[in-house]
Amino acid sequence: MDLINRYLQAVKFWLPKNQKQDIIAELAEDLRSQIEDREAELGRQLNESEVAELLKQRPGVVSNLPFSCWRSWQGSTCCLGCWCGSPARSVNIVFCSWWLWWAGGHWYPTLIHFAGVTVTLAPVWRYFFWGYFLLGVVNTVASAVNVFRPYWTLERAVFRLLSDGAGSAICWLMKANIVAAISVVNVAPEKTQWSHTRSTGGRQNYFPGRSLSARSSP
Amino acid sequence: MTQSTNNGNDSLLENLRLELRRGCLVLAVLAELRNEQYGYTLRKGLAERGLEVDEGTLYPLLRRLETQGLLASEWREEDKRNKRFYKISRDGKLVLKQLLAEWQGIGLSLEGILKESGHGSH
Numbered sequence: 072m073d074l075i076n077r078y079l080q081a082v083k084f085w086l087p088k089n090q091k092q093d094i095i096a097e098l099a100e101d102l103r104s105q106i107e108d109r110e111a112e113l114g115r116q117l118n119e120s121e122v123a124e125l126l127k128q129r130p131g132v133v134s135n136l137p138f139s140c141w142r143s144w145q146g147s148t149c150c151l152g153c154w155c156g157s158p159a160r161s162v163n164i165v166f167c168s169w170w171l172w173w174a175g176g177h178w179y180p181t182l183i184h185f186a187g188v189t190v191t192l193a194p195v196w197r198y199f200f201w202g203y204f205l206l207g208v209v210n211t212v213a214s215a216v217n218v219f220r221p222y223w224t225l226e227r228a229v230f231r232l233l234s235d236g237a238g239s240a241i242c243w244l245m246k247a248n249i250v251a252a253i254s255v256v257n258v259a260p261e262k263t264q265w266s267h268t269r270s271t272g273g274r275q276n277y278f279p280g281r282s283l284s285a286r287s288s289p
Numbered sequence: 290m291t292q293s294t295n296n297g298n299d300s301l302l303e304n305l306r307l308e309l310r311r312g313c314l315v316l317a318v319l320a321e322l323r324n325e326q327y328g329y330t331l332r333k334g335l336a337e338r339g340l341e342v343d344e345g346t347l348y349p350l351l352r353r354l355e356t357q358g359l360l361a362s363e364w365r366e367e368d369k370r371n372k373r374f375y376k377i378s379r380d381g382k383l384v385l386k387q388l389l390a391e392w393q394g395i396g397l398s399l400e401g402i403l404k405e406s407g408h409g410s411h
Contacts, residue, residue: 094348096364096371096373097328097348097373098344098348100327100328100329100370100371100372100373101328101329101332101344101348103370104329104330105329108333129343129344129345
């Protein structure tokens, strides 16, 4: 039943305020009747994974306004784990933790060596690094909170919106110029010139990146 | 025929099929609700008669028909649970009668057209 409540809470978030209670009450009744029917067929109670399966099977051909959000939400449930709950959140925590670990071990590296290729990052990278680092920390905390407060649907959505917005802003700024140079062992410098040229072009064309670069230069 | 054309035809067919079903569904729901029922039993009843309809289609339709004055609903307790029961209204009965006549007329016309063009099943 906890799973059903989480499902209903998640659906509720997307419904128009004045119809929320009414639609949710009816949807809840429909769900419970369906579960009862299934249990009567099987002669036993459904376990959690069977209930989850039943929820996932809920079809999504929706036409009216209150239900259209429900449909778009339904399409994303399996991927995002909004109501699937703990497994998805755990994966999120593991990912964020890994990111923090990785970041902690490297502390804004400006040189990356891989298979004979050396990539030198522009000094501006450190700003993006700290931006992502901060987002990583905040996301990890948010995921941890979500494990204990699965019903904070509205807060989670608002937070995710802000977090995604910040991430997108950083990506947009990163467009400017990240790579300063690429050198490859046993390859003449002029053959790797394209990277440098491209990078320089980005620096000239993108003002925020250029200004950050200028500030970070000695 | 390429795969993209096939996909295009499938999608077109699906749209036309849904369009065709939409009108029939109103008739079916109004007819079913000559006896009072709540959402789930209505959906189940329709499915048992070969007209499967998901809740995302049915409940909005019920709300629309109620707003149009063709249905009436009330929350009532049954088996210790609150359920919303729907029933066709007086106006709904009138509309159903007219729609059924229209439906039968369309059926007859279509049958005639199909016979004439040699595509009839008879």
